[in-house]
Amino acid sequence: xxxxxxxxxxxxxxxxxxxxxxTELESSLSRFDRWLTRVEVHFSDDAAGRAxxxxxxxxxxxxxxxxxxxxxxxxxxxxxxxxNGAAMKLEKVLDTKYARAHDHKGADSIRHMPAPPxxxx
Numbered sequence: 107x108x109x110x111x112x113x114x115x116x117x118x119x120x121x122x123x124x125x126x127x128x129t130e131l132e133s134s135l136s137r138f139d140r141w142l143t144r145v146e147v148h149f150s151d152d153a154a155g156r157a158x159x160x161x162x163x164x165x166x167x168x169x170x171x172x173x174x175x176x177x178x179x180x181x182x183x184x185x186x187x188x189x190n191g192a193a194m195k196l197e198k199v200l201d202t203k204y205a206r207a208h209d210h211k212g213a214d215s216i217r218h219m220p221a222p223p224x225x226x227x
Contacts, residue, residue: 107138107142107143107145108143108144108145109131109144109145109146110144110145110146111123111124111127111128111146111147111149113148113150114149114150114151116150117150117162117185119149119185123185130189130193131166131193134197135168135196135197135200138204141170141171141173141200141204142168142169142171142200143169143171144168145166145168145169146166146167146169147164147165147166147167147189148164148165148166148167149162149163149164150162150165152181161181161182161183162181162183162184162185162187162188163180163188164179164180164185164191164192165177165178165179165192166178166193166195168196168200170204176196176199176203178192178195178196180195
């Protein structure tokens with residue numbers, strides 16, 4: 107899974123922010139590795155330098171192989187809060203889309219279990 111972090115010119119952080127986000131996403135999305143090919147993270151300052159309101163936005167787009175991309179957005183007062191909110195939303199969306207299809211109440215679903223042995227005597 108490839109992770110790409112983009113910021114607008116109003117966001118400070120650079121390499122340190124990119125390294126933090128990459129490490130966190132690799133850890134939190136590791137169970138979805140077999141489905142995801144790329145994850146893009148976009149940070150922007152919606153207030154655009156205005157002093158009265160600080161509105162940081164984080165958009166995370168996950169691109170599964172052979173399927174439509176999944177995107178989530180979170181607005182907050184800081185870059186960290188915006189990222190954390192978007193990351194939690196993405197985990198919920200991916201969990202709904204992929205994990206529940208292959209797991210049932212914490213175990214493999216019957217569709218993905220091996221066949222029972224022929225001789226049960």
